[in-house]
Amino acid sequence: MDLQLPKSEYPRVVIIGGGFGGIELAKRLKNKPFQVVMLDKHNYHTFQPLLYQVATGGLEPDSIAFPLRKIFRAQKNFIFRVTKVTDVLASENALLTDIGKINYDYLVIATGSTSNFFGNKEIEENSMPMKSIPEALDLRSMILQNFEKSLIEKDADKKSALLNFVVVGGGPTGVETAGAIAELKRHVVPNDYPELDLNKVHIYLIENSPELLGVMSVQAQTKAKDFLVEMGVNVMNSTRVLGYDGHTLTLQDKPIILTSSVIWSAGVKGEVIPGLDLAEIVRGGRLKTDQQNLIVGYPNIYAIGDVAAIITEATPNGHPGVAPAAIQQGNLLAKNLVNLVSNKPLENFKYFDKGSMATVGRNKAVVDIGKIRFQGVFAWFTWMFVHLMTLVGFRNKIIVFINWVWSYFSYDRGARLIIRTFAKDRSIDYQTDDVASVKEVKTL
Amino acid sequence: MDLQLPKSEYPRVVIIGGGFGGIELAKRLKNKPFQVVMLDKHNYHTFQPLLYQVATGGLEPDSIAFPLRKIFRAQKNFIFRVTKVTDVLASENALLTDIGKINYDYLVIATGSTSNFFGNKEIEENSMPMKSIPEALDLRSMILQNFEKSLIEKDADKKSALLNFVVVGGGPTGVETAGAIAELKRHVVPNDYPELDLNKVHIYLIENSPELLGVMSVQAQTKAKDFLVEMGVNVMNSTRVLGYDGHTLTLQDKPIILTSSVIWSAGVKGEVIPGLDLAEIVRGGRLKTDQQNLIVGYPNIYAIGDVAAIITEATPNGHPGVAPAAIQQGNLLAKNLVNLVSNKPLENFKYFDKGSMATVGRNKAVVDIGKIRFQGVFAWFTWMFVHLMTLVGFRNKIIVFINWVWSYFSYDRGARLIIRTFAKDRSIDYQTDDVASVKEVKTL
Numbered sequence: 001m002d003l004q005l006p007k008s009e010y011p012r013v014v015i016i017g018g019g020f021g022g023i024e025l026a027k028r029l030k031n032k033p034f035q036v037v038m039l040d041k042h043n044y045h046t047f048q049p050l051l052y053q054v055a056t057g058g059l060e061p062d063s064i065a066f067p068l069r070k071i072f073r074a075q076k077n078f079i080f081r082v083t084k085v086t087d088v089l090a091s092e093n094a095l096l097t098d099i100g101k102i103n104y105d106y107l108v109i110a111t112g113s114t115s116n117f118f119g120n121k122e123i124e125e126n127s128m129p130m131k132s133i134p135e136a137l138d139l140r141s142m143i144l145q146n147f148e149k150s151l152i153e154k155d156a157d158k159k160s161a162l163l164n165f166v167v168v169g170g171g172p173t174g175v176e177t178a179g180a181i182a183e184l185k186r187h188v189v190p191n192d193y194p195e196l197d198l199n200k201v202h203i204y205l206i207e208n209s210p211e212l213l214g215v216m217s218v219q220a221q222t223k224a225k226d227f228l229v230e231m232g233v234n235v236m237n238s239t240r241v242l243g244y245d246g247h248t249l250t251l252q253d254k255p256i257i258l259t260s261s262v263i264w265s266a267g268v269k270g271e272v273i274p275g276l277d278l279a280e281i282v283r284g285g286r287l288k289t290d291q292q293n294l295i296v297g298y299p300n301i302y303a304i305g306d307v308a309a310i311i312t313e314a315t316p317n318g319h320p321g322v323a324p325a326a327i328q329q330g331n332l333l334a335k336n337l338v339n340l341v342s343n344k345p346l347e348n349f350k351y352f353d354k355g356s357m358a359t360v361g362r363n364k365a366v367v368d369i370g371k372i373r374f375q376g377v378f379a380w381f382t383w384m385f386v387h388l389m390t391l392v393g394f395r396n397k398i399i400v401f402i403n404w405v406w407s408y409f410s411y412d413r414g415a416r417l418i419i420r421t422f423a424k425d426r427s428i429d430y431q432t433d434d435v436a437s438v439k440e441v442k443t444l
Numbered sequence: 445m446d447l448q449l450p451k452s453e454y455p456r457v458v459i460i461g462g463g464f465g466g467i468e469l470a471k472r473l474k475n476k477p478f479q480v481v482m483l484d485k486h487n488y489h490t491f492q493p494l495l496y497q498v499a500t501g502g503l504e505p506d507s508i509a510f511p512l513r514k515i516f517r518a519q520k521n522f523i524f525r526v527t528k529v530t531d532v533l534a535s536e537n538a539l540l541t542d543i544g545k546i547n548y549d550y551l552v553i554a555t556g557s558t559s560n561f562f563g564n565k566e567i568e569e570n571s572m573p574m575k576s577i578p579e580a581l582d583l584r585s586m587i588l589q590n591f592e593k594s595l596i597e598k599d600a601d602k603k604s605a606l607l608n609f610v611v612v613g614g615g616p617t618g619v620e621t622a623g624a625i626a627e628l629k630r631h632v633v634p635n636d637y638p639e640l641d642l643n644k645v646h647i648y649l650i651e652n653s654p655e656l657l658g659v660m661s662v663q664a665q666t667k668a669k670d671f672l673v674e675m676g677v678n679v680m681n682s683t684r685v686l687g688y689d690g691h692t693l694t695l696q697d698k699p700i701i702l703t704s705s706v707i708w709s710a711g712v713k714g715e716v717i718p719g720l721d722l723a724e725i726v727r728g729g730r731l732k733t734d735q736q737n738l739i740v741g742y743p744n745i746y747a748i749g750d751v752a753a754i755i756t757e758a759t760p761n762g763h764p765g766v767a768p769a770a771i772q773q774g775n776l777l778a779k780n781l782v783n784l785v786s787n788k789p790l791e792n793f794k795y796f797d798k799g800s801m802a803t804v805g806r807n808k809a810v811v812d813i814g815k816i817r818f819q820g821v822f823a824w825f826t827w828m829f830v831h832l833m834t835l836v837g838f839r840n841k842i843i844v845f846i847n848w849v850w851s852y853f854s855y856d857r858g859a860r861l862i863i864r865t866f867a868k869d870r871s872i873d874y875q876t877d878d879v880a881s882v883k884e885v886k887t888l
Contacts, residue, residue: 003596004596004598006639042861042862043588043592043860043861043862044860044861044862060504060505060506060507060843061504061861061863062504062858062859062861063504065861067636067860067861069635069636069637070635070636070856070860073635073636079639081592081595081596082589082592082862099596100596133861133863134863137863144487145526148487148525148526151525152447152448152525152543152544154448191513191514191517192511192513192514192517193513195450195523393858394850395846395847395850395854395856395858396858398846398850399843399846399847402839402842402843402846403839403843406838406839406842410839412514412839414506414837414839414840415506416487416488416511416514417486417487417488417505417506417509417511417577418486418487418488418526419505419577419578419581
């Protein structure tokens with residue numbers, strides 16, 4: 001069944017995904033001769049760089065998300081639908097979705113990335129990813145629930161597992177999450193759980209390669225590790241995770257770790273829509289595009305952001321999966337689409353590297369901007385400033401700012417409600433709400 | 445299996461429920477010769493008077509809830525456990541819970557109230573209550589989802605049902621919710637859903653009795669109704685709801701209403717724990733107590749707040765189920781317990797009526813304080829001030845204040861994320877998240 005959309009005299013650009021790339025593209029097409037249709041499975045944009053703060057009780061989910069409809073309030077050529085795309089019918093220039101069939105003139109895949117478990121089903125089943133708001137909320141609930149459960153657990157092994165928190169993956173997300181849990185342990189747990197022996201709470205950060213923050217300078221890598229160690233995190237580099245059954249984490253050539261909490265930030269892969277030619281998927285599950293983000297082999301299907309890989313000699317694996325790359329690609333694609341319909345020459349993508357940064361904890365961050373590298377308090381303020389400025393929405397900026405100021409002076413983290421969105425059953429074995437009344441659970 | 449709790453030389457007071465009454469009681473027992481054990485199925489206190497603002501996108505859940513452990517950080521004789529009480533074994537002075545058996549010397553039931561469907565299973569199954577944070581979040585998601593779904597619905601009846609919002613019950617919660625939805629319709633929907641015909645969005649407030657806000661002055665009742673009508677709400681007094689199958693709302697002597705959204709605020713009943721003598725349950729499902737909140741027939745089991753009814757000639761149905769009554773009873777019970785163990789005479793409860801108020805919308809509220817009655821802008825500011833002051837936690841006060849100031853100037857409501865906690869299946873029929881990965885869903 002065809003989905004009825006408002007009619008337009010202009011060609012239709014369908015954008016799948018309201019992340020950084022999709023939003024930039026749609027904005028830049030304002031007042032241009034296109035009908036812009038955005039599809040997303042959520043009704044909001046997620047500011048992914050701050051998800052770990054939601055997961056660790058520092059921020060409310062509403063303050064790092066933004067209703068997509070609101071971003072485009074004043075844009076007349078913009079249409080939004082909450083839906084999940086199930087198939088691309090490239091030969092018909094159409095998409096299948098759970099609300100009907102949608103035709104396009106130009107299709108842009110801006111679906112971002114999802115957690116990569118590298119085919120290990122057991123780890124996928126038992127560990128907690130952190131790529132969306134519901135996942136971050138579940139993680140927050142799990143961490144807090146494990147503290148609650150540790151108080152009533154009599155079995156020593158099980159108790160120890162509840163208090164061992166393992167973060168797998170030493171990229172920015174892993175480093176930031178491990179640091180945030182270390183701060184929870186230091187500033188929140190002693191007050192909230194005076195009965196608990198703090199010496200039994202352990203935080204591990206496990207990374208396959210010999211260094212943390214692979215993409216950053218050696219200086220940043222070393223300092224970040226120093227910060228983490230100083231904060232009490234057990235950093236284990238050159239360590240490979242073999243399996244995790246929900247209770248025992250198995251490592252290569254190292255002793256096992258008993259743990260109820262494995263947070264998986266070891267890798268991402270492009271979130272590819274079914275129906276495209278799989279031959280064009282390269283390393284990291286990304287769609288191979290030319291330098292104008294056109295997917296190789298299709299005349300009118302583009303990919304931008306994390307799901308796209310512009311393969312050139314200089315970028316054999318594509319560009320980094322970060323917000324600035326997505327935004328720059330969205331921006332350029334808008335220009336190129338306008339040029340295309342006005343028969344002007346198209347431009348190739350040039351990535352402007354804005355640098356990279358990661359925060360480890362209070363007054364502790366590392367920043368690389370080109371040749372400029374700094375760490376510590378000033379880096380921390382830089383990190384906060386950049387994230388506040390990038391956050392969508394004035395209200396969100398204020399609320400996040402106040403939460404940060406408040407946390408800075410109180411050493412506290414305010415958002416500690418245990419509210420499950422959806423959960424893997426392992427993480428709760430005592431049941432405290434009227435779930436009997438739930439007939440079927442669905443998450444939008 | 446007995447739950448192990450820290451040992452104490454003092455008698456143990458077990459409080460079931462971290463609402464207004466339970467918190468007040470526990471606080472007042474600080475540094476007194478008791479061990480205080482609080483049990484709650486959530487790890488947070490819910491500020492119920494503002495739940496409707498969470499349900500209508502005005503506030504984030506985290507800003508009207510407060511971690512219970514944090515309230516009692518500095519209280520050495522306080523122990524908290526997240527659990528659900530399943531039975532009272534009065535003859536053994538013990539409770540059964542889902543984490544084990546707990547003994548008490550004094551038991552205080554402060555479980556509050558739950559939605560009362562007056563035995564109508566069909567309505568219970570299909571309507572949305574709003575007594576907890578997960579329920580308020582589900583309601584928020586349902587309202588927003590129904591707008592999204594209305595855009596793609598082709599069947600005229602179904603479309604009309606999606607855009608008819610019915611609030612049942614004309615007490616403060618019903619009035620406030622209907623008013624908030626009217627403001628959503630007026631200020632948010634036109635911007636977010638430019639494709640939608642606003643004339644098709646209808647809001648109904650249905651009340652059994654001839655007036656709204658039964659407990660308030662005639663002046664307040666009349667003015668509240670005027671405000672609602674002015675804001676476009678169809679107020680239907682003297683109207684009895686007979687049934688609701690999820691699509692058709694049946695009324696006595698009136699035409700049916702097609703609606704996908706029925707919000708149930710027509711009544712509450714005490715949330716009674718199994719195991720107590722049911723003979724002592726009075727009207728509204730409340731536990732009958734003497735004037736010192738001792739449940740009739742038990743030597744050491746008390747009830748305070750919404751779940752309690754102090755039956756005297758002056759109060760044949762007990763006191764109003766409002767925060768001040770619960771707080772005052774908690775306060776007095778603390779004194780009386782201290783007096784009891786020091787063999788001093790006990791005091792009877794005297795209710796100090798602080799007045800009542802309800803907000804209908806921007807600049808529109810009604811306030812009764814004794815003989816003083818006022819309505820409009822000043823009442824609205826009074827309402828906001830009182831609620832801000834009563835809200836637990838400094839950070840919450842600031843965040844709520846900023847949200848209100850921001851909404852006042854922007855006419856917007858910031859928290860519009862669709863995140864389901866648990867859902868009745870009727871409310872979503874298109875599925876947009878990876879629920880396939882959910883093995884079992886539990887809500888804490």
